[in-house]
Amino acid sequence: xxxxxxxxxxxxxxxxxxxxxxxxxxxxxxxxxxxxxxxxxxxxxxxxxxxxxxxxxxxxxxxxxxxxxxxxxxxxxxxxxxxxxxxxxxxxxxxxxxxxxxxxxxxxxxxxxxxxxxxxxxxxxxxxxxxxxxxxxxxxxxxxxxxxxxxxxxxxxxxxxxxxxxxxxxxxxxxxxxxxxxxxxxxxxxxxxxxxxxxxxxxxxxxxxxxxxxxxxxxxxxxxxxxxxxxxxxxxxxxxxxxxxxxxxxxxxxxxxxxxxxxxxxxxxxxxxx
Amino acid sequence: xxxxxxxxxxxxxxxxxxxxxxxxxxxxxxxxxxxxxxxxxxxxxxxxxxxxxxxxxxxxxxxxxxxxxxxxxxxxxxxxxxxxxxxxxxxxxxxxxxxxxxxxxxxxxxxxxxxxxxxxxxxxxxxxxxxxxxxxxxxxxxxxxxxxxxxxxxxxxxxxxxxxxxxxxxxxxxxxxxxxxxxxxxxxxxxxxxxxxxxxxxxxxxxxxxxxxxxxxxxxxxxxxxxxxxxxxxxxxxxxxxxxxxxxxxxxxxxxxxxxxxxxxxxxxxxxxx
Numbered sequence: 001x002x003x004x005x006x007x008x009x010x011x012x013x014x015x016x017x018x019x020x021x022x023x024x025x026x027x028x029x030x031x032x033x034x035x036x037x038x039x040x041x042x043x044x045x046x047x048x049x050x051x052x053x054x055x056x057x058x059x060x061x062x063x064x065x066x067x068x069x070x071x072x073x074x075x076x077x078x079x080x081x082x083x084x085x086x087x088x089x090x091x092x093x094x095x096x097x098x099x100x101x102x103x104x105x106x107x108x109x110x111x112x113x114x115x116x117x118x119x120x121x122x123x124x125x126x127x128x129x130x131x132x133x134x135x136x137x138x139x140x141x142x143x144x145x146x147x148x149x150x151x152x153x154x155x156x157x158x159x160x161x162x163x164x165x166x167x168x169x170x171x172x173x174x175x176x177x178x179x180x181x182x183x184x185x186x187x188x189x190x191x192x193x194x195x196x197x198x199x200x201x202x203x204x205x206x207x208x209x210x211x212x213x214x215x216x217x218x219x220x221x222x223x224x225x226x227x228x229x230x231x232x233x234x235x236x237x238x239x240x241x242x243x244x245x246x247x248x249x250x251x252x253x254x255x256x257x258x259x260x261x262x263x264x265x266x267x268x269x270x271x272x273x274x
Numbered sequence: 275x276x277x278x279x280x281x282x283x284x285x286x287x288x289x290x291x292x293x294x295x296x297x298x299x300x301x302x303x304x305x306x307x308x309x310x311x312x313x314x315x316x317x318x319x320x321x322x323x324x325x326x327x328x329x330x331x332x333x334x335x336x337x338x339x340x341x342x343x344x345x346x347x348x349x350x351x352x353x354x355x356x357x358x359x360x361x362x363x364x365x366x367x368x369x370x371x372x373x374x375x376x377x378x379x380x381x382x383x384x385x386x387x388x389x390x391x392x393x394x395x396x397x398x399x400x401x402x403x404x405x406x407x408x409x410x411x412x413x414x415x416x417x418x419x420x421x422x423x424x425x426x427x428x429x430x431x432x433x434x435x436x437x438x439x440x441x442x443x444x445x446x447x448x449x450x451x452x453x454x455x456x457x458x459x460x461x462x463x464x465x466x467x468x469x470x471x472x473x474x475x476x477x478x479x480x481x482x483x484x485x486x487x488x489x490x491x492x493x494x495x496x497x498x499x500x501x502x503x504x505x506x507x508x509x510x511x512x513x514x515x516x517x518x519x520x521x522x523x524x525x526x527x528x529x530x531x532x533x534x535x536x537x538x539x540x541x542x543x544x545x546x547x548x
Contacts, residue, residue, distance in 0.1 A: 006292055015289035016297065018280055018379050023358070025292065025420035026300030040397060057421070084297070087424075094420070094427035094451060105292050133407035133471075134443070137425055146299035146368070147331070150361075151411055153334060153368035169408075171398035177368055197407075 005074040006107040020103055022086030025094065025146035028103070029053040030084040031202065034239050035075040035108075041271050042239060043068065045202035045209075050083065051202075053141045059087055060102055065108070074108035078242065084109045086144070112240055119264065122247025122256050123162035123236070125176070127225070128152040132166050132174055132197040140200040153177045162244065163236055165228075168197055174223045176236050179244075180204035182218075184233035184259045189218040203267070205238040210266040216259070233257030241265045279348040280381040284340075294377055296360030299368065300418035302377070303327040304358040308513050309349045309382075312535040315545050316513060317342065319483075321478035324357065326474075327415045333361055334376055336415065341380070348382035354514065356381045360418070387512055393538065396521030396530050397436035397510070399450070400497070406448055406471040407439050414474040427451045436518065437510055439502075442471055444497045450510050453518075454478035457497060458507035460535045467494040477511040477541070484540040490533070507531030516541045 006014040023025035031050055047064050054061045062085065071081050084105040087096055130152045134185045138145070152164050163176040175181055175198045182191045182204075189211055194200050211218040228234060233254060234246035243263045245256040280288040295301035305324055308315045328335045336359065343357050358379040361370055404426045412419070426438055432472040437450040449455055449472045456465045456478075463485055466534050468474050502508060507528060508520035517537045519530040 008292065014292050016292055018288050018290055018358070018381060020297070021424075023294070023418065024304075025424050027419055027421060027424050030298075057425075084292070086297075094423045095431075096424065096428050107292060130411060133409035133412075135407035135422065137404060138421060143421055144297065144300055145421045147301060147412060147417055147419045148409065149368045150295075150299050150301050150370065151331075154370050157369075180495065213403045258289075 006105065007070050007074055008105050008269070009103060010070065014107075016103060016105070017089065019090050020086055021088060021090040022084060022103060022144055024090040025269050026146070027057070028084060028086030028142060028144045029057065029059065029142055030082060032083045032239055033071065033083065035077075035079050035081055036271065038077055040071050040073055040075060040081060042206050043071070045205045046083075046239070047143065048125040049200060049202050049205065050085070054085060056138070056141045057087070058096065058145065059085060062104055070104075074106050076110060079111045080109040080237050082109065083142070114241060118162060118244050119242065122245035122254065124152060124160055124248040125160050125163045125165055125236070125246050126156060127249065128155050128164040128166050128177070130155065130166065132168050134168060134196040136196055139196050139198060140194045142199045142201075149177050165249070167225065170222075171224055173225055173228050174198040179236040179238040179241065181228075182207065182235050182237065182263075183223060183231035184257060185226055185227075185231050187216070187259070189216060189259060190221045190223060191218065192223050194221040201238050203239045203242070206270065207237055207243070207267070209264055210270060211263070214266065233260050235260040235263060280379065281344050281348055282379050283377060284344065288381075290377060290379065291363065293364050295362060295364040296358060296377060298364040300420070301364075302358060302360030302418045303331065303333065303416055304356060304418060305416060306513055307355045307357065309346065309353050309355055310545065312349055312351055314345050314349060314355060316476050316480050317345070319479045320357075320513070321473060322418065323476050323479065324359070327417065328359060330412070330415045331361070331417065332370065333359060336378055344378075346382040348380050350382050350384060353385045354383040356383065358418070359429050362505070388515060392436060392518050393516065396519035396528065398434055398522040399437045399439055399465065399510070399520055400430060400435050401523065402429055402438040402440050402451070404429065404440065406442050408442060408470040409472055413470050413472060414468045416473045416475075423451050441499065444496070444500055447499055448472040453510040453512040453515065455525055456503055456509050456511065456537075457500075457505035458531060459501075459505050461490075461533070463490060463492040463533060464495045464497060465492065466497050475512050477513045477516070480544065481511055481517070481537055481541070484544060485537070488540065503545070507534050509534040509537060519529055
């Protein structure tokens with residue numbers, strides 16, 4: 001898989017049993033963590049979200065020191081660490097076995113390189129035709145059930161399109177295939193409420209926190225596609241891209257705005273201080 | 275995992291790489307096939323549904339002779355064979371890599387024993403509080419995204435309850451956690467239409483076919499919970515249980531009815547002839 005180092009339950013190994021519930025049912029959660037100069041970035045939010053997602057599925061949460069240690073062990077100088085936690089073996093069917101040993105996968109990968117122009121000048125995005133389904137029990141959770149993302153990502157292969165935006169059945173924009181979405185209107189920042197569908201990214205949570213600490217209003221809300229188009233600025237976040245300005249959606253174009261620039265600077269500052 | 279024999283891409287091996295898309299995204303499909311006296315039962319419908327599910331996800335369909343050969347190779351005298359097909363390695367993120375090699379897992383397991391009383395006297399079922407989400411693009415597909423089933427199955431641990439019934443957000447009954455549902459009213463058989471959610475089981479398709487061939491009307495329809503309760507008979511199907519009469523749902527009880535008995539006999543006959 002191109003992983004430089006992989007630990008499965010703490011041991012150097014890059015396979016799992018074919019009976020693992022992560023494979024059988026997608027019964028698990030994951031995070032993708034950027035590493036710079038050997039240091040995992042925004043680890044506090046990754047660990048918080050991991051704990052929250054485990055709670056949503058009733059999975060045991062690994063100790064933070066254990067996870068941080070394993071992440072440090074596999075982390076390349078610069079690159080990516082992926083953490084996958086599953087409910088372990090599936091011998092008894094769908095019913096979770098109380099107290100069963102979960103599976104913990106921590107894998108280091110080389111960096112994903114993006115053209116610098118994406119962060120500088122912004123990116124072109126498209127609206128996906130796939131509509132996300134609504135499942136409040138799984139909303140926000142970065143689970144291993146990601147077929148909607150796979151189908152949505154398969155909708156285009158035009159390399160000039162950097163991301164696809166996904167909506168819900170009620171006519172709201174929810175997220176990007178691999179990112180969260182923020183819109184800026186009259187200096188106020190909003191990001192879709194993810195209580196019925198969507199994935200809550202660690203970067204989304206950090207950006208909300210940093211904006212709040214800076215006194216910039218940032219709220220969660222239902223955001224219609226028309227409101228997105230009417231926004232002064234739109235930007236995308238995830239742990240590997242930081243924040244990308246949206247420069248184009250169909251015929252609508254945006255210059256890179258001041259709030260987006262400020263968010264990029266906040267992320268860089270926080271990464272340096274973290 | 276208790277598998278007697280496992281083939282991964284035709285080789286004796288019981289692990290997959292941690293980068294497989296089946297684990298990363300649940301990007302694959304599966305079937306669970308009953309084996310009796312070394313013979314896989316209802317293989318024709320399993321292969322048809324596998325082909326149909328692969329088409330829904332844009333996965334290549336393995337040749338029927340190859341699959342049948344591998345199933346025969348791992349099949350225990352009496353037991354279960356599970357087939358999992360995934361989109362292979364995930365190195366490039368959500369975007370499927372055109373022409374990439376998929377992963378084919380064929381695993382034999384010992385039989386799952388159920389008390390004979392379940393088929394004879396019927397089972398008690400419950401209505402799950404989890405509501406299925408609606409995703410027409412995945413409806414019917416037995417994909418590896420099964421977290422809703424996991425959460426629903428975790429709702430009860432009363433061993434006297436054999437199955438949980440799941441509904442959609444519109445107030446219809448859709449399926450059981452591990453089974454399809456049929457209702458009989460005035461000699462007419464109906465089963466939920468699975469175009470917005472649910473999994474189309476190979477046994478469901480065979481039962482519809484056998485009923486049709488016997489001149490018994492069997493249609494797909496939206497079925498409300500009140501219609502389920504008002505039914506003369508309710509039965510559940512899957513490839514391992516064949517057909518179980520539903521004897522109780524909450525305070526509603528049913529005697530085992532003639533259509534259910536006839537369906538059980540049809541399945542047994544078809545298995546013998548197959």
